[in-house]
Amino acid sequence: MSFELETATVASENLRRVAIDPVSRVEGHGKVTILLDEDNKVHQVRLHIVEFRGFERFIQGRPYWEVPVMVQRLCGICPVSHHLAASKALDLIVGAAKVTPTADKMRRLMHYGQILQSHALHFFHLSSPDLLFGFDSEVGRRNIVGVAEKYPEIAKKGILLRKYGQEVIRLTAGKRVHGTGAVPGGVNRALSIEERKDLLKDAYQMIAWSREAVQIIKELHQQNPALYDQFGTFRSNFMGMVAPDGSLDLYHGVLRARDADGRILFDQVDYQTYDRLITEEVKPWSYMKFPYFTAMGPEQGWYKVGPLARVQNCDSIPTPFAEHERRELVAYAGGKPLHATLAYHWARMIEMLFAAETIKELLQDDDLSGPELMSTGERRREGVGVIEAPRGTLFHHYQVGDDDLVTMANLIVSTTNNNQAMNTAVREVAKKYLDGQQITEGLLNHIEIAIRAYDPCLSCATHALGKMPLEVTLVDAEGTELDRKYKA
């Protein structure tokens, strides 16, 4: 099936191709192609995910205990998400359906540290230049360097917020990027009282700066409500994990989805059964699959995940400042779900505040320094682990043989869940801003701004391989053939 502007209905040889390649200030590798006619009418817009690495396949045959460390290499911005989703799946394989309180809280702390650093990085280092300088601003200034020059305080706070999140990760996982803290059945270290005190010292400052960050995005929204409410806006279902009581919990819970009007589609679903809910469609022009709710079909069943979905899917946020901000967002939306693409930034900053508050609360919990790190039980062959990663719901599903080797791995990464949503967003922006216009760099940046709002992790999403009906030979500097690509 095909959506509006997904595939041109006139012969493509009569159309002009404009490409945004690579999409920049996002994580990973993507490009956008736009096909226009001689009047600059837009006929086709596609966000292509262009790289593959093959994780799902080469995880097979590896010992299961390697997996939490291996899968982090899917993504350097959100390695903790993959580390923990895999660990949660493998807890079940080793019979540790319930890990110890120390393990649970150490992992939660690691995860909220990551939410804090990833959201800070995305807002300050990657997206803020567009929002602070304007969508058509000068290319040379549209980056963190420009922000550091014009708004040194904002840049500095962004850097220090991220640093704090990274330090939380370092102390819980052993390393800032690609640590080893979680293992199937628990964790391999606890925090000392000194380490907790040390981190707690700065936690209050991080909460204060996160509150400021929410104010920054709210002010931007208030200064230009027409733009922020309309830009790349479209209706869709949305999904996320909530705690059993309906409150926001990014580490563990049940699946809940709502339709575009906010009505519950399903709730309290055990994520072990995720594959009964979701089917993935493959399109020939992207390595990233297109998931949809099986019961509704590909046309009606696609959905959004991530911050904007989560803060509107839950009934409450269990920390006071973030809950206050959530209520303000809900009130602004007037009782209906907010579908504005740029509202993702607002929701993301509310989540960053939630993460900062949660870190403070966890650090005060003596369970973090407890002696019991590991649980064991009866071995099983299969397990699913789900976590709300910074970018949305992340599924890891493994089967392991009696010889401890992985026999099946299936991953649906957060950004993949947003594939159709991102494609819809760029088509909406193309229709509204590019249609019939002379295409300028600033107009093309509008397309990228829509993509950036989703904070896509295109590295994560490229765990697949493709083939083309062409042949390419890789030769070294001396002309010796190194590689010849697979031919169908």
Added chain:
Amino acid sequence: MMDQQNLKDSPHASPAAPPRKLKVATVSLAGCFGCHMSFLDIDERLLPLLELVEFDRSPLTDIKHCGPCDIGLIEGGVCNAENVHVLREFRANCKVLIALGACAVNGGLPAQRNHLELADILQQVYRTGHGLAEGSAIPDDPELPLPLNQVHPVHEVVKIDYFLPGCPPSGDAIWAFLTQLIEGKEPALGHGLLHYD
């Protein structure tokens, strides 16, 4: 090792000339972005660094193609035709090219696919995999770059001047390496900064 003459005209070519900022380009090929994250793990030292360097093409800027640069940092190995093209563009434009992190240095974790048949992986991920829609087929659009049978370290494709190992190298290691290079010294990472994990 490289010829130090390369950076001689910078940042202080002569006492009379104003200091010129060094141009730095960065790219992630078949990597996970973790080395770029580690680069940002220099934390607040980023601000003084920006006094000395300016970024050309990088995921952090909107410059899409690498222009003439002093230093190029390559994260990730080479897994498709586009990676080859970008890597060559970097080599042609950068005086000093650095393989940053395990994937660039030796292929890293993605090279674990090198013992598998590409065709087999394709079949499994797009045709027979878990939870796929009926009739799913392998993506084959000309917009998608051609995958290579093997993942290659970057030095198999172009000449590399320096190798900085680690998965990823720590922010401190990247900071030490870059500051020495910018000062015109031969970078040397001592114990504690040089590691492979």
